[in-house]
Amino acid sequence: MTAIARLRRTIARVRDHDLWHDFTASRITVAAAAVTLAIVLAALFAPWITPQNPFDPAELDLLDAFTPPVWAEGGDWRFVLGTDDQGRDLYSAMLHGARISLLVGFASVLLAAAIGVTLGLVAGYSGGAVDATIMRIADIQISFPAILIALLIDGVARGVLPRDRHDELALYVLVFAIGASGWVQFARTVRGSTLVEKNREYVQAARVIGVRPAAIVLRHVLPNAMGPVLVIATIGLAVAILTEATLSFLGVGVPPTQPSLGTLIDIGQDFLFSGEWWIVVFPGVLLAALILAVNLLGDWLRDAFNPKLRKGVAR
Amino acid sequence: MIALVIRRLLQSIVVMLAVALIGFTLFRYVGDPVAQMVGQETSLQERAELRERLGLNDAVAVQFGRYVGDIARGRFGISYAIDRPVADLIAERLPATLELSFVAALFALIAGIPMGVYTALHPTRLLTRVFLTISLIGISLPTFFIGILLILVFGVWLGLLPTFGRGAVVDLGLWTTGLLTASGWKSILMPAFTLGMFQLTLIMRLVRSEMLEVLRTDYIKFARARGLTDRAVNFGHALKNTLVPVITITGLQLGSIIAFAIITETVFQWPGMGLLFLQAIQFADIPVMASYLVLIALFFVVINLAVDILYHVVDPRLRIDRGVEAG
Amino acid sequence: MSAPLLEVEDLRVEFPTRRGTLVAVDGVSFSIARGEVLGMVGESGAGKSLTGNAVIGLLEPPGRIAAGTVRLAGERIDGLPHEAIRRIRGRRIGAIFQDPLTSLNPLYTVGEQIVETVLTHLDVGARAARRRALELLGEVGIPAAAERIDHYPHQFSGGMRQRVVIALALCAEPELIIADEPTTALDVSIQAQIIRLLRRLSAERGASVLLITHDMGVIAETADRVAVMYAGRIAEIGPVRDVLKAPLHPYTRGLMDAIPAVGRDVDSLAQIDGAMPRLHEIPAGCAFHPRCPSAVAACGRDRPDLAPSGATEVACWLYRPEPAHGR
Numbered sequence: 013m014t015a016i017a018r019l020r021r022t023i024a025r026v027r028d029h030d031l032w033h034d035f036t037a038s039r040i041t042v043a044a045a046a047v048t049l050a051i052v053l054a055a056l057f058a059p060w061i062t063p064q065n066p067f068d069p070a071e072l073d074l075l076d077a078f079t080p081p082v083w084a085e086g087g088d089w090r091f092v093l094g095t096d097d098q099g100r101d102l103y104s105a106m107l108h109g110a111r112i113s114l115l116v117g118f119a120s121v122l123l124a125a126a127i128g129v130t131l132g133l134v135a136g137y138s139g140g141a142v143d144a145t146i147m148r149i150a151d152i153q154i155s156f157p158a159i160l161i162a163l164l165i166d167g168v169a170r171g172v173l174p175r176d177r178h179d180e181l182a183l184y185v186l187v188f189a190i191g192a193s194g195w196v197q198f199a200r201t202v203r204g205s206t207l208v209e210k211n212r213e214y215v216q217a218a219r220v221i222g223v224r225p226a227a228i229v230l231r232h233v234l235p236n237a238m239g240p241v242l243v244i245a246t247i248g249l250a251v252a253i254l255t256e257a258t259l260s261f262l263g264v265g266v267p268p269t270q271p272s273l274g275t276l277i278d279i280g281q282d283f284l285f286s287g288e289w290w291i292v293v294f295p296g297v298l299l300a301a302l303i304l305a306v307n308l309l310g311d312w313l314r315d316a317f318n319p320k321l322r323k324g325v326a327r
Numbered sequence: 328m329i330a331l332v333i334r335r336l337l338q339s340i341v342v343m344l345a346v347a348l349i350g351f352t353l354f355r356y357v358g359d360p361v362a363q364m365v366g367q368e369t370s371l372q373e374r375a376e377l378r379e380r381l382g383l384n385d386a387v388a389v390q391f392g393r394y395v396g397d398i399a400r401g402r403f404g405i406s407y408a409i410d411r412p413v414a415d416l417i418a419e420r421l422p423a424t425l426e427l428s429f430v431a432a433l434f435a436l437i438a439g440i441p442m443g444v445y446t447a448l449h450p451t452r453l454l455t456r457v458f459l460t461i462s463l464i465g466i467s468l469p470t471f472f473i474g475i476l477l478i479l480v481f482g483v484w485l486g487l488l489p490t491f492g493r494g495a496v497v498d499l500g501l502w503t504t505g506l507l508t509a510s511g512w513k514s515i516l517m518p519a520f521t522l523g524m525f526q527l528t529l530i531m532r533l534v535r536s537e538m539l540e541v542l543r544t545d546y547i548k549f550a551r552a553r554g555l556t557d558r559a560v561n562f563g564h565a566l567k568n569t570l571v572p573v574i575t576i577t578g579l580q581l582g583s584i585i586a587f588a589i590i591t592e593t594v595f596q597w598p599g600m601g602l603l604f605l606q607a608i609q610f611a612d613i614p615v616m617a618s619y620l621v622l623i624a625l626f627f628v629v630i631n632l633a634v635d636i637l638y639h640v641v642d643p644r645l646r647i648d649r650g651v652e653a654g
Numbered sequence: 655m656s657a658p659l660l661e662v663e664d665l666r667v668e669f670p671t672r673r674g675t676l677v678a679v680d681g682v683s684f685s686i687a688r689g690e691v692l693g694m695v696g697e698s699g700a701g702k703s704l705t706g707n708a709v710i711g712l713l714e715p716p717g718r719i720a721a722g723t724v725r726l727a728g729e730r731i732d733g734l735p736h737e738a739i740r741r742i743r744g745r746r747i748g749a750i751f752q753d754p755l756t757s758l759n760p761l762y763t764v765g766e767q768i769v770e771t772v773l774t775h776l777d778v779g780a781r782a783a784r785r786r787a788l789e790l791l792g793e794v795g796i797p798a799a800a801e802r803i804d805h806y807p808h809q810f811s812g813g814m815r816q817r818v819v820i821a822l823a824l825c826a827e828p829e830l831i832i833a834d835e836p837t838t839a840l841d842v843s844i845q846a847q848i849i850r851l852l853r854r855l856s857a858e859r860g861a862s863v864l865l866i867t868h869d870m871g872v873i874a875e876t877a878d879r880v881a882v883m884y885a886g887r888i889a890e891i892g893p894v895r896d897v898l899k900a901p902l903h904p905y906t907r908g909l910m911d912a913i914p915a916v917g918r919d920v921d922s923l924a925q926i927d928g929a930m931p932r933l934h935e936i937p938a939g940c941a942f943h944p945r946c947p948s949a950v951a952a953c954g955r956d957r958p959d960l961a962p963s964g965a966t967e968v969a970c971w972l973y974r975p976e977p978a979h980g981r
Contacts, residue, residue: 152342155579155627160586167608167616171357254469261471262593264608277472281594283491284479293479296472304467474810523961546755551712552751553771553822563770564759571761644760645805 040267044308051302055110062104063090072099078283083292094290096279105276106295110302112272116186117253121245123191123254128198129241133229135199136206147203150196161193162255166264179267186265190255197244205237239317247310250303257299273299335635339628344395346624350617351394354404355383357613403618408610416603418504424491424599427591428584430506430515431523435584436577439527443534444569447542448561458531465528470587474521474594481517488569489514491596522591526580533576538569571642578634582627657728658685659862660709665722667704667713667886671932676933678704678717680886683960686830688946691856691863693877693894695870696907697930701886702866703964706832708732710747711739723971726830745775748823748861750852754816754833758807763845763976764818765803768825790821795851813844817851823857831856834866870913874898882906883939885930892966902968904946938970947970 054061076099079091087094091100106181135146153161169185170178178185209215209232218228259265260274261281268275273295280292354360361378369377378384382393397403403413442462446455482490494510496503505511541547544564550560589601596602600619607615667679678720679701686692694702707713709724711734725733731742743749751757753966758767768787772778778786784803791799794817807815816836823831837845853876856863865877873880873894881891883902890903901907908926928945931937937944952958952971960967963975 152345155582155631156623157583157586159590160623163589163604163608164616164620167611168353168357170608171353171611171613250467257469258471258590261469262590262605264605274469277469277475281475284475284483287483289479289483293473296469296475300464300468300472303469304463307463307467515788545751545753546759548712549749549751549757549819549822550708550759551740552743552749553774554740554742554771554826555774556740559770559774564762567761568759643763644808 013278024313038312041309041312044305044312047301047305048309051110051298051305052114054107055114058104058107058111062107064101064104066100066105066108074099078288081294082286084290093294094288096276096288096291097283102276102290102294105162105271106273106298109271109273109276109295110298112266112270113253113274113299113302115254115267116183116190116256116266116272117249119187120190120194120256121248121251123187124248125193125198125241125245127191128195129202129234129237131195132199132202132237133206133233137210137225137229137233143203148199150199153193158190158193158251159255159258162189162259163262163264165189165192166259170264182265182267183270186256186259189259190252193255194248194252197248198241201240201244205240206233209233209236229237243310243314243317246306246313250306250310253299253306254303273302329640332632332636335632339632342628343621343624346621347395347398348391350398351391351443353613353620354394354617355387355390355466357611360613369417398618398621400545403621404614406484406607406612406615408606408612408615412521413614416615417600417618417622418501420598420600420603422504423597424585424588424592424601426504426506427515427522427597427599428581428588430519430527431588431591432584434519434523434582435526435530435580440534440573441530442527444538444561444566446531447535450539462528462531465524466532470521470525470590471594473524474507474517474591477517477521478594479608488517490517493598518591518595518597521594522584522588525587526584526607530573530577534569534573538565541568542567544568571638574641575634577635577637578630579627582623582630585626656723659688659690659727660686660864661723661725661728662705662709662955663706663723663725665705665724666720667701667708667717668720669717669718673934677720677936678933679708679887682722682883682886682888684881684888684891686862687866688829688862689857689860690879691853691865691877693873693880694864694866694883695868695873695880696883697868699930699933702868702883703834704762705883706749706864706866710743710749710832712743712749728971741775742887744771744823744828745826746828747830748826750816750819750823750831750833750836751920752818753839754812755839757819760807760814763804763806764810768803768818768822771822772825786825787821791818793855794818794821794824795847796821812840813848816840816848820848820852820855824861826857827859828861829860830864832864832866835868836865837872838867838869845872846875849920852876856915861938870898882909885936886933887941888969889942890958890968890970891960892964892968896964896966902963902966902973903942903970904972905942908945940969 059065060272066072076091076095077097079088079095079099080086081094082089084094089325091101091103095101096105101189131146131150135143166185166189169181169189172186173181182219194308206229212232215228215232218232219225256265256272257277260272261278263278266272266275271279277292277296277299280288283289283291344358360383361374362383365374365377382390385393403415403417405411406413406416407417435588442458446458449455478490481488489510492514493505494512494514495508496505496511505515547560548563550564555564586601587596588599589605591597592599592601593605600622603615604619607619662685663683665676665679665682669676669678677888678871682701682705684692694705696702704713704717707717708719709938711729711731713719715911716756719732722732723730726746728744731739734742758764762770765787766782769780769783771927772783772786773780776786788803791803796802796814796817802810807818810818820836823833831852836852837848840848845959849872852863852865855861863876865872877894879892880894880897882889882897882905884905890897890901890906896908899952903908905926912926926945931941931944937954938957939955940946940953940958943949946953956971957973958971960969963973
């Protein structure tokens with residue numbers, strides 16, 4: 013079989029698949045995927061597709077400060093979406109900000125997933141007191157909002173870490189705070205599927221022939237839990253981005269030298285009353301669009317992985 | 328029933344002790360309490376005396392016991408940043424936060440439940456799409472951004488509503504309320520909407536999905552087969568069964584509202600506990616942080632307890648006061 | 655003989671799906687006389703329950719009646735406005751579903767559920783409705799009804815709950831009772847009691863029964879006539895005695911051969927090879943022909959209609975001249 017024929021077959025199989033069918037059937041989902049992809053790509057290539065490096069003071073000119081968007085009176089084509097109080101090009105600042113937001117978002121979700129999946133596997137596979145302890149902690153933590161946990165971790169870090177190194181470590185603290193506040197859903201789901209898989213015949217068989225528990229878990233149990241984990245991770249990404257933005261808006265998130273979208277909104281809030289609305293509105297809209305798109309993708313994934321919700325063939 | 332309450336109470340006490348332990352650990356080990364309390368020029372001798380006087384040299388268990396005893400009596404220590412008793416600070420701020428949370432929760436319930444019911448009963452109507460779109464936006468728009476947009480439109484552009492503070496408040500002795508003055512009500516509108524919006528979408532989505540689930544059950548099908556009116560089926564049967572899980576989650580959300588008030592209070596400069604907590608974090612003011620944590624945990628635990636009991640009152644299956652016939 | 659109570663003619667139930675329209679009930683015709691018990695048997699998926707649901711207008715969307723008529727006492731009741739068919743349900747046609755454990759709303763006492771149904775359909779006061787509920791509970795054989803009336807469903811056993819369900823179906827004295835697998839979920843020892851109760855109560859009231867089941871034994875004991883369904887169509891319909899003693903359709907014969915009887919060697923039980931086709935792969939001609947031991951050429955080509963053969967009607971080419979080729 014030639015490579016092209018194989019490729020064609022693969023494409024045909026993907027297009028025949030229910031997931032693909034569901035995906036293309038929902039115009040909103042396609043749009044959400046497009047928006048997400050566009051924002052991620054724009055953020056990824058921000059340094060090359062923006063006219064200015066908003067972090068470099070040398071590139072800023074205070075004379076450009078408070079330039080309105082280009083369609084408003086006094087607009088300037090160099091600053092399509094206007095500038096802030098420092099003369100920073102808002103378009104450049106937003107893409108760089110989205111970069112930070114996405115970076116923190118992805119890193120926190122990875123951390124949350126790593127903690128949650130590990131604890132879930134351990135809890136589900138070992139059972140007994142280990143299971144009870146882990147799940148009890150999870151129960152208590154889940155009853156408090158993630159933002160509160162993240163705030164608390166952040167606050168403690170401020171007390172523990174040396175003050176002069178705080179800005180330098182802020183990003184790591186933030187990722188840790190958000191990641192540690194989001195592991196519970198992963199752990200619960202993975203524990204659930206582990207309990208189911210644990211008693212399947214093939215796992216029992218593997219155990220009987222003496223395969224090590226860790227190997228069983230990694231080879232047999234984990235792959236079966238990947239679908240739900242992906243769903244939680246997607247929705248978790250939206251939550252993580254939102255949490256980061258909120259913390260930064262509250263002034264306890266990323267350091268002001270590396271403004272994320274939340275920081276930009278925080279800065280812009282000061283100029284609400286003096287009429288420079290664009291400084292706050294544009295970053296806010298981008299942030300909302302990003303979270304909305306990721307949420308929509310998550311919703312779709314959840315429905316697609318949940319056969320109960322899928323409209324099946326009637327009996 | 329009584330056994331249940333006692334069991335729940337014991338569990339609550341365990342949770343509170345765990346939280347108190349976290350609070351104590353923060354208080355005792357994050358930074359040095361003595362260094363926070365004295366000036367640079369205090370001698371080592373004086374420091375050691377203070378240490379002894381504060382009981383910091385006692386066994387850790389004794390210190391923890393003392394800490395629990397203190398907070399149980401409302402002694403939360405002295406704020407590092409403001410140099411006043413934390414209990415006073417909280418007592419000043421509590422009414423503002425509770426009023427805001429209460430109005431927000433009421434708004435979320437009063438709007439959220441009917442919207443959820445409507446979208447479940449009429450899944451294809453235009454208004455359902457509108458509601459669902461609102462809910463998606465409500466979940467995706469960051470709370471603080473909703474607040475900012477409201478300020479921009481109603482405060483700055485239209486000049487209709489005040490953009491910060493509680494307005495005129497009435498002092499009732501232990502409690503200050505903004506709900507007795509017109510300016511107080513005007514001031515609470517935007518913050519309560521901002522705070523309630525997220526909960527509203529949550530409640531609406533929850534009611535919708537629970538109701539859709541209940542509408543698929545056999546007893547609803549049988550209720551229809553008995554020829555009951557749509558009204559009786561939808562509201563007497565489906566909604567009542569929907570509300571059982573909704574009560575639980577909504578109750579638990581009340582706690583989150585108080586916690587989420589941090590964000591809203593920041594946007595609207597609402598003089599509540601959230602603002603206090605946030606300032607405490609920025610200044611690493613551990614006594615305030617620890618106290619806030621304990622207090623929030625107390626709210627959560629009390630609400631949890633109330634919800635559990637309510638749940639048992641609503642759902643006869645959980646009442647064990649009558650014998651179940653065997654076979 | 656007077657006009658039949660229920661006449662179903664050429665009923666067709668369709669489910670539009672992404673992969674095309676599925677025909678779940680295809681050209682089904684039958685009638686039930688007043689006071690008669692018609693059994694309807696078939697494997698799960700044969701379209702029995704859908705037929706019952708179609709009669710009382712409770713098909714779950716997207717399922718719909720695509721063709722045919724349903725007449726109750728001579729009046730068409732298919733396609734009636736929502737409110738009109740609701741008034742018939744419970745009042746003129748009572749329904750009993752398979753699972754008594756889930757047919758009752760767990761949040762209401764059984765008394766409340768009966769009273770509610772009585773009040774919906776009959777012009778009586780609350781006190782009279784409760785009296786009637788008590789009577790009914792006694793009639794369906796609930797001991798200590800005066801006490802049990804205020805109990806919740808979870809306090810009853812499965813068999814007792816099914817008695818309550820029967821009381822609910824009978825409480826407005828309907829002319830027709832549709833009982834959909836009323837005993838499947840129950841213990842074998844209780845099944846016979848429930849069937850006998852159903853039979854007795856309907857006979858006392860002169861009500862007709864459409865008894866849907868996959869259990870030939872239940873049919874033999876209860877029904878006057880029986881309709882055998884296969885893949886959404888009626889294969890054979892006739893007096894129970896005739897059909898059971900001398901089944902005509904090869905599928906019915908297969909069913910009878912598969913029933914173990916006392917004194918018969920289990921090894922001699924025959925099984926029909928293969929399985930009933932799924933809805934999207936029903937073959938052309940007679941739906942049974944791929945599994946039929948006596949299939950002839952016409953079976954794969956033309957669909958046989960029901961035609962009389964003695965007191966029975968059967969849809970099979972074996973009992974009539976084969977159609978000419980190329981039709």
